[in-house]
Amino acid sequence: MARENQIKQGRPEVIETILGLAAQNLLSPIILFFALGLGAAFVRSDLTIPEAAAKSLSIYLLFAIGFKGGVSVSAHGIDATLILSLIAGLILSFALPFLAFALLRGMTRLSTVDAAAVAGHYGSISIVTFVAATSVLQSQGIASEGYLVAVAAVMEAPAILSALWIVARFSTSAEAKEREQDTQGLWREILLNGSIVLLVGSFLIGFLTGEDGLKEIESFIVSPFKGVLCLFLLDMGLVAGRGLRASAHQLRPGLISFGILMPVLGSAAGLIAASLIGLSTGGAVLLMTLSASASYIAVPAAMRVALPEANPSIYLTMSLGITFPFNLTLGIPLYLSVAQAVGG
C-alpha cells in the first residue's frame, strides 16, 4: 500500500490524468459498442448493419456535426483564427503524408506505391474520430471552436494530392503518364465527394439559420446523437474487426508500430499548429485529433481509382484496424491531457 503510493507519486501527473481519462473513456457506451463490434467480428458472428443503414448513419452524422458546427460559428462570430485554422488544416493535410511516407520507408518494407497510399490516408481525417473527440470534450465540459468542422472538411482531400505526387516522383514517366489520364476527373470527384459536400453544406446552412434553425431540428440532431453514434461505432467495430481478421497476416510489427506512432506525431504537429494559431484547449484537442486520425472513406475510394496497384487491405487495415481504435481509446485522452498540460 505504502509502496503503491510511492509509485503513484513517482508517476508524472500527466500520465495519471491520461490513464484516468482513458479508463473513463473506455467505459463510455460509444467505445463499448465499438468493442462489441470488434468482438462480434472476431468470433465470426453474422451480425451486420445493412449497407444502406450504415450509409444513412454516416449521412446523419455529417448532417448533424456540420449543422451544429455552423450554428456555433454563427453564435460566436467569425474571428481571425478561423481563416488561420483553415490554412493550418490545408498545410497539415498536405504535409503529413510526407512525414508518414518517410516513417513508412524507415519502419516497414512496403513498396513505394503501397507506402504512398498509406501515407495519403494519414494526411486526411476520420470524421468519426473527430466526433468522438467532440463527445469527450463535451462530457468534460470543455468548449471548442465550432469552425473546426470546416477545418475537418478542408483536410479531407489535400493529402490525396501529396500521395499522388509522391508516387509520381518515384515512378517511370510512362506509368505516370498513364496514371495522369486516369486521374482526369478524379479531382472533381474528390472535392465534390458526398461527405465533403454534405459536411460543408450542412455547416453553411447551420451558419445561415443559426440558433433559430437549430431549435427547429434540435430534437433530431442533438438529443439522439450519442445513441446514433453508438450504432455507428458498432458498425465500425464490425468492419474493423472483419478487416483485421482477414488481413492479420499482413500486420508486421513495423506496420503496427507505425499505426500508433504516426497519430502521436500527427497530433504533435496539430498541437504546434494550434498553439501558433491560438486555439482554445478544446480546439487544440480537435485539431490534434484531426491530424492524428486517418481516412477510411474518401482516400480509399480515390486510391482505388488513382493507384489501383496499391493493396487496399494494407491501407484499410492500418487506418481502420490500428489507428482508429488507438485514437478512440487511448489517443483522444492522450491528446486532451497533453493539450491541457500545454495550454493550462
Next chain:
Amino acid sequence: MARENQIKQGRPEVIETILGLAAQNLLSPIILFFALGLGAAFVRSDLTIPEAAAKSLSIYLLFAIGFKGGVSVSAHGIDATLILSLIAGLILSFALPFLAFALLRGMTRLSTVDAAAVAGHYGSISIVTFVAATSVLQSQGIASEGYLVAVAAVMEAPAILSALWIVARFSTSAEAKEREQDTQGLWREILLNGSIVLLVGSFLIGFLTGEDGLKEIESFIVSPFKGVLCLFLLDMGLVAGRGLRASAHQLRPGLISFGILMPVLGSAAGLIAASLIGLSTGGAVLLMTLSASASYIAVPAAMRVALPEANPSIYLTMSLGITFPFNLTLGIPLYLSVAQAVGG
C-alpha cells in the same frame, strides 16, 4: 430614401407580405437543404441518399403526417365541411387535368399522350409540398383542419383516370383497346398503392387512438419531424437536380411557363373550393397547395404502366424540377398571402 418609401408605399401590401414570407421561407433549413441537394446535383457531386433510406424517410413522413391528421380530427371532431372537403378534393383532382391539358395544348408542342400524362400529374398531389405548407403554417401560428390529410389521400388517384380518359378520346380505337387490357389491375394498384394505404391507415389509427395514442409516440413523430424533413428535402433536391440536368434540353420556355402558371391556377381553383366549403385560412392554404402541387410518385408509376409511350423525363422534370421547387419557395408564401388577403 424618400423615393424608396414612395415605391414601397406604391406596392400593394399583399406583394410585400409575399416577399417577406418568401424571404423568411427561403432561409428555413428545409428549403436550404433542398437547395443543397440541387446544388450538389448541379456540380455532379456523388452525394446520394441510399434508396432504402429515401423510402424509409417517405414512410416516416406518411406515417407521421397521417397519424397527426387523424389525432387532430379526433380532437376537433368530424364536422360537415369534412365530407365537403373530401368531395371538393375528388372534383379538383378529376378536373385539374383538363385545365392542364388545355393549357399544355396551347402553350407547348407536346404530343397528345405526353400532354395527357403531364396533365395527370397536376391533378394529383405532392405530399411533401403539403408537409412543407403545414410547416410554414405552423411557424406562423396558423391553425388548419386536420382532415386535409385525408383530402390529400383522396386527391392522389382520380387525376390518373382523367389522363387516361383524355388519351382515350384522342386515340384510335385499336390502340385504346390494347391499352384497356393493360390497365386491367391498374386500378386496384393505384387505389391500394403503398402511400395511400399508409397515409389513410395512419390517419385512421391516429383518429382511433387520439391524443392518448399521440402521447405514446409523440417523441418519434412530432419532435424529430422537421429534422427528418430536412434530410428528405436534401434527397428531393438531389433527385430534382439530377433530373433537371439530364432533361434540361427538353425544357422549352412553354413548358417552364406551364410549370409555374399551372400551380398558380390550380391554387386559385383550390381557393374557390375552400371558400365555398368554408375552410379556415390555414385549411384554404393547404387545399390551395394540394391543388397547386404535382405528383411525382403515384402518377409516374401509373403512367409507366398505362401510357408507356409518354416520355417519363418530361413529366418527372416538370413535376419535380419546376413545379415542386416553385411551390416550395414562392408558391406556398403566395398562397398563404392570398388566402389571408381573401380570408382576413
Next chain:
Amino acid sequence: MARENQIKQGRPEVIETILGLAAQNLLSPIILFFALGLGAAFVRSDLTIPEAAAKSLSIYLLFAIGFKGGVSVSAHGIDATLILSLIAGLILSFALPFLAFALLRGMTRLSTVDAAAVAGHYGSISIVTFVAATSVLQSQGIASEGYLVAVAAVMEAPAILSALWIVARFSTSAEAKEREQDTQGLWREILLNGSIVLLVGSFLIGFLTGEDGLKEIESFIVSPFKGVLCLFLLDMGLVAGRGLRASAHQLRPGLISFGILMPVLGSAAGLIAASLIGLSTGGAVLLMTLSASASYIAVPAAMRVALPEANPSIYLTMSLGITFPFNLTLGIPLYLSVAQAVGG
C-alpha cells in the same frame, strides 16, 4: 339492462379483466399498425418496408431492449433468481419442443420432419412479442425483472437442438449421418447469430455503463421506442399477412388449433417456472410470454440449413401468421390476467 348485469356478474372476474385488457390492448397504436399491415397485405397493396429498413428497425429494438435490460439489472443488482431464471429459460426452451411435437403428432398430419421443425420454433422465442408484453406491463404500471432480456437470449437456441434430436430419433441412420455433416458449423452460427450477439452485447454494455450510460443515449432508445415499434409491427403485419395469403391452403383446422393451444400451454409452463423461481408478477408475465411465443428469425434460418426438407411455409405461417398475432392481441392480456390472479 337488468339481464345484462346478471350475465356480467355471472362471468368470472378473470375473464372480464382479460377482455377489458384485450380491448384496451387492441386499441393501442402498436396493435393497430400490425392490423394495418395485415390488412394491406390482404388487399394486396404494394406497401412494403424496404428490407434494409426492416433490418435496421430490428437492430434498433435489440439494441434498445438489451441496453435497458442491462441498466435495470445494474440498478437493482444481481439476485439469486437471476441464475435460476436463466436455467429455467434453458430448460423451457429445451423442453417445450417435445410438448409441441407430441401435440402436433396428435392434432395434425404433419410429417415427422415438418412437425419437428414447427416444434423447434415454439421452444424458441419472439423478441417482438416480448417487447409488446413489456410495453403492456409499462402502460399498466407493473414492474418486472430487467434480466428477463437475458433469459430471452438464452431461450433462442436450445430448442433447435431439441428439434434436431427429435428428427434424429426418427430418421434412418444414413440420413442422420448426412445431416450431421451439414450441421457442422451450424452451432457456432446459431449461438453467434446477430440477434443474440447484439441483444447480449447491449445488455452487458447497459449493465456496465448503468444509469449514466442510459442518460447519454436515453433520447435515442427510450423516448422514440414506441414509435419505432409501431413501424416494426406494421412490417410484421405485412409479412404475416403475405405469408398467410400465400399459405392459407395449408392451414388445416388442426394446425390453427395448435397455433393457439401451444402458446397457452407454453405460458402455463412459464407460469409454473416463474412461481418456482419466485419472479414478480411482471416477471411471470414476461416468462410466460417468452414460453408462449414462437421464433420467426433464428429458428427458420437454422431449419433451412439443417432440415431443408421441412416445408418453410408451414413453420413460418404457424409462427408469424397464427401464434404471433394471437399472443399480440389476446395472449398477452390473458397471461397478465392469469399471472395477476395467481400472483395477487
Next chain:
Amino acid sequence: MEMKQAKRVEITIEAPMETRLTNALDRAGVTGYTILPVLGGSGRSGRWSREGQVSRAGGMVSIICIIRPERLDELLEAAFGVVERHIGVVCVSDCQVLRAERF
C-alpha cells in the same frame, strides 16, 4: 455430373411491370424464375440510376428464367405480350442445367 440442355432467358423491364410479366409467365405455365435488382443502366431512353429515383416508376428489374428448349417459344410469346409496348431487353442464351427434372 449429368447435365441437360436448356435456355436461359433474361428480361430487363421496368419495375412497375414486374408483376404483370410474372403473372403472364405463370399463365403460360412458366413457374420458375429469379428476379435480380438493377442499379441503373442506359438505353435509347437515356441513362438512369436507382439512387436518385423518388418514384418507384424509375427502377428496373432483371428476370432470369431457365427453361427447357421446347418451351422457349411459349415463354417468349407470353413475355412479348407484356414487354411489347414498354422499354426493356429480352436476351436468350444456351445453357446446361443440373437436376433437369426441375425444369
Next chain:
Amino acid sequence: MEMKQAKRVEITIEAPMETRLTNALDRAGVTGYTILPVLGGSGRSGRWSREGQVSRAGGMVSIICIIRPERLDELLEAAFGVVERHIGVVCVSDCQVLRAERF
C-alpha cells in the same frame, strides 16, 4: 482482344447456404466468384419476394463463377454436395474471357 474459352456457372441458392457453398468452392480450389443479390423468384416451392421477409432464411443469392472448362467437373461436384438437398438452380453456359491468366 485475345479471348479464351471458359465456363460460366450460375448457382441460385438460399442465403443461409451461401457460406457453406463458398467454403465448398474454396475447398475445391475455386477461388473466383461473384455473389449477386436476388430480389425474389418462383419455383417448385412457390413465389417469394425479399421485401416481405422477416427472416433471413427467406432470401436467396446468385453466385456466378467463371472457370476454365477443364475445372468445371470439380466445381460442379463441390457445388452439388451443398446444393443437393436444398432448393436452388445450377446453370452452366459457355463464355469467353479476357485476361485468361486470371482464371
Next chain:
Amino acid sequence: MEMKQAKRVEITIEAPMETRLTNALDRAGVTGYTILPVLGGSGRSGRWSREGQVSRAGGMVSIICIIRPERLDELLEAAFGVVERHIGVVCVSDCQVLRAERF
C-alpha cells in the same frame, strides 16, 4: 419470334470505376447497358462482402452489355482501357435478342 444473334458482355468492376467505364462505353458508341449490384465475391485479391464496407471503395458492380457481334471488338477495346490496371472480370457469351433493331 424473330431473334437475332448478339453478344452479351458482363464486366465486374470496382464501384469507383463504374462511371469511368460507362463513360468509356459511351465514347465508344455503346449506349445500352444494365448495371447490377454485387453483394460480395472472391478473387485473387481475396474475399469481400458488401456488408462490412465502410468505404464505397470496397464494393463492385456488374455491367451487362448486349451488343451486335460486329461491335464487340470496339466495346472490348474501350472496356479494356479502363479495366486494364484494375481488378475485375470481363466475360463474353453468345445470345439471341428480340427486337434486334434496338441494339
